[in-house]
Amino acid sequence: MVTIKEVAEYAGVSVATVSRTLNNSGYVGKQSRIKVEEAVKTLGYYPNEIARSLYQKTSKMIGLLLPDISNPYFPLLAKGVEDYAQRNGYMVILGNVEDDEEKEEMYVKFFSQYNISGVLSAASGKKSQTYQVPFVLLDRALEEENYSIATDDQLGGELAAKAIIDAKGKQVVVMAGPGNVAGANDRLSGALSVLNDEGLSYQVFETHTYQVDKAEETAVELFESTRPFDSVIASNDVYALAVMKETIKRGHRIPEDIQIIGYDDMLFSRLMYPGLTTIAQPAYEVGYQGAKMLVDLIEKNSIEQKKVKLKPKLMMRDSLR
Amino acid sequence: MVTIKEVAEYAGVSVATVSRTLNNSGYVGKQSRIKVEEAVKTLGYYPNEIARSLYQKTSKMIGLLLPDISNPYFPLLAKGVEDYAQRNGYMVILGNVEDDEEKEEMYVKFFSQYNISGVLSAASGKKSQTYQVPFVLLDRALEEENYSIATDDQLGGELAAKAIIDAKGKQVVVMAGPGNVAGANDRLSGALSVLNDEGLSYQVFETHTYQVDKAEETAVELFESTRPFDSVIASNDVYALAVMKETIKRGHRIPEDIQIIGYDDMLFSRLMYPGLTTIAQPAYEVGYQGAKMLVDLIEKNSIEQKKVKLKPKLMMRDSLR
Structure with missing residues (x-):
C-alpha cells in the first residue's frame, strides 16, 4: 500500500502539506496542491480508513443482521442494502443471526470493537439500545421508538x-x-x-x-x-x-x-x-430505503419520516380458483 | 464504550498493567491479574479492534465477493462462509459485484483501506494479485496458481x-x-x-x-x-x-x-x-471450506491441498423420463 510519506516524497512537499491538502484544512499553496493531487493520482494513494476510523471513532462500515440468509427474501433485501451502501462509499458487514440471541450478542460485540457506524437489522432479537450507533429496523419493527422500514x-x-x-x-x-x-x-x-x-x-x-x-x-x-x-x-x-x-x-x-x-x-x-x-x-426496496435511512442518520441528514411503510401488492397467478 | 482507563481505575491498577494482562506480555502479579480479569468481566470491556488493526496492519475481517446474491446458489454459499467466520471470530464484508469490473475495483480499494485480512471471491473478474492479502477463489477457479474450493x-x-x-x-x-x-x-x-x-x-x-x-x-x-x-x-x-x-x-x-x-x-x-x-x-460446503482455507492462510496454518474439488451428486426427481 502507498503511504502518505511516499506521496510527500513524490510531490516534493512535506507530509504535513499532503495531510493539509487531503483534509482541506489549513493553508496550502496552489502549486503544492497541484503537485500533491498529481502524486495521489499517479501513485494510487488512498488514505487508510482504519487510521481515520480510529481518530474519528467511526467507520464507513454498516452491519446488516439477517435472520436467515437462505430464505430467498433476505438476499433480495441484502442486495438493496449493498447497492445503496456501495454507491455511497459504505461497506456492509453481513451477520446471519438465525434468530439466535447468542449469535446476535456476538455481533453486537464485533460491531462495537470495529467502530461500525450503524446497524440495519432484520433480526428479531436485540433492542436498539444495545447498539450505541444509529440503528434501523428492516421489516421487523420491534419497538415504537425505532427508525424502521417495513412492508405494510x-x-x-x-x-x-x-x-x-x-x-x-x-x-x-x-x-x-x-x-x-x-x-x-x-x-x-x-x-x-x-x-x-x-x-x-x-x-x-x-x-x-x-x-x-x-x-x-x-x-x-x-x-x-x-x-x-x-x-x-x-x-x-x-x-x-x-x-x-x-x-x-x-x-x-x-x-x-x-x-x-x-x-x-x-x-x-x-x-x-x-x-x-x-x-x-x-424486499429490494426495503433494503435500499433502509440503507438510505441509516446513512442519513449516520451523516446527520434530515429524515422526513421515522417509520416508513411500503405497500405490498397482490400478484395474481394460478394457485387460486 | 468502556475504555482501558476505566478498567484500570476499576481494578485499581495502572493502564500498563491492564495492557500487559490482556496481551499476556511482561510480568503481572497474580492479584493484579485477578483484579483486571474481574474488571474486564464486570465492565464488559473488549479491546478496540480498530486500534489493534491499525497497529498490526490487519483486521479480523474477510471480504466475500459474489457475482449475484439474488441467485439462490450464493446465499447458501454465503451462509457457509458466515458460519465458519463467525465461529472463528471473523467478520464478513459482503460485496455483490454483479460481474461488474468497476464494482469489484471499488471493493479492491475498500478492502485495502480497511486492512481486510483476506478475500474470498466467487466473482469472475479480478486476478488474485490485485489483492495484497490471502485470497481464495470459490467455485470460479480462474488461475492455476490460486487457492480455490470448487465443485468438480x-x-x-x-x-x-x-x-x-x-x-x-x-x-x-x-x-x-x-x-x-x-x-x-x-x-x-x-x-x-x-x-x-x-x-x-x-x-x-x-x-x-x-x-x-x-x-x-x-x-x-x-x-x-x-x-x-x-x-x-x-x-x-x-x-x-x-x-x-x-x-x-x-x-x-x-x-x-x-x-x-x-x-x-x-x-x-x-x-x-x-x-x-x-x-x-x-454450496454451503464450498463456502464453509473456503472460509476455513482462507482463515488458515491468514493465520499461517498449514494447508493440505491448494485446490480442493468437492463432488457433485445426481438428485433424481421427476423431470426426467
Missing part, C-alpha cells in the same frame, strides 16, 4: 384474505408466522379482520419460525393437525411451496380442491408452473 | 449427460453457461464428452450470463433459436425452472415430451412439484 403487513394480510374470498374459499387455514415477529402478527391480524368481517369459517395454524429447512415438516403438520380445509393463507412463499407439494402428494388438486396464496413474491413463485398467487413484498 | 464441474456435466442418456434422451440441447466462468466450461466439456462417446445428437445453446433476471427471456430464446429437441441440460436450476415454465406454456408435457435436468439443487427444486432432477452442488 396489515394491508398485506387483508389483501391475501380478500383474494381468498374473491376466489370463493369456504374453509380457510391461516398460517400464523412466529409470534415474536411484528410483521407476522400484522399479517395475521389483517387477514383475520377481513375473514371476520365476511363471517367466514377459519382455523389458525401456528408456525414458530420462518426457517426454510422447517418448511416441509410444517406442511405435513398442517395437514395432520387441522380439520379439512379448501384454502390456505401461507406464512410466506417458501411455506406456500411446501404446502403445495404436500397437497399434491396427498392427491388433491390445486386450485380445484385446495387453493393457496403465498407472501413475499420470490423469484421461484413467478417461474414455477402453475404460478403461485402471492402478496409481493418490496 | 466436469464430473457434474458428465453426471447430467449420463442421466439424460439413461432417460432415453434423443435430441439434446446443452445450455452452455458464460464462457468466462471456469465452472461453466467444465460442465459443458463434461456433458459433451459423454454425449460424444454415446454418439448422441445435440445442440449447444449459449447463454452469456447466470443473472437471474435474464432467465425468462433466455428460455424463450432457447425455443426460438434451436431445432426441435426432447431433452435440455440447463445451465442451473433457475434457468431450468424458466425452461420448464416455457415448455408448459408452449403446450409440451414434462417429462413426456421434453425432459429437463438442472444444476445446483436449490431449495425450490426440492419443494416444487414435479420435482426438478438436478446435480447438487455442495
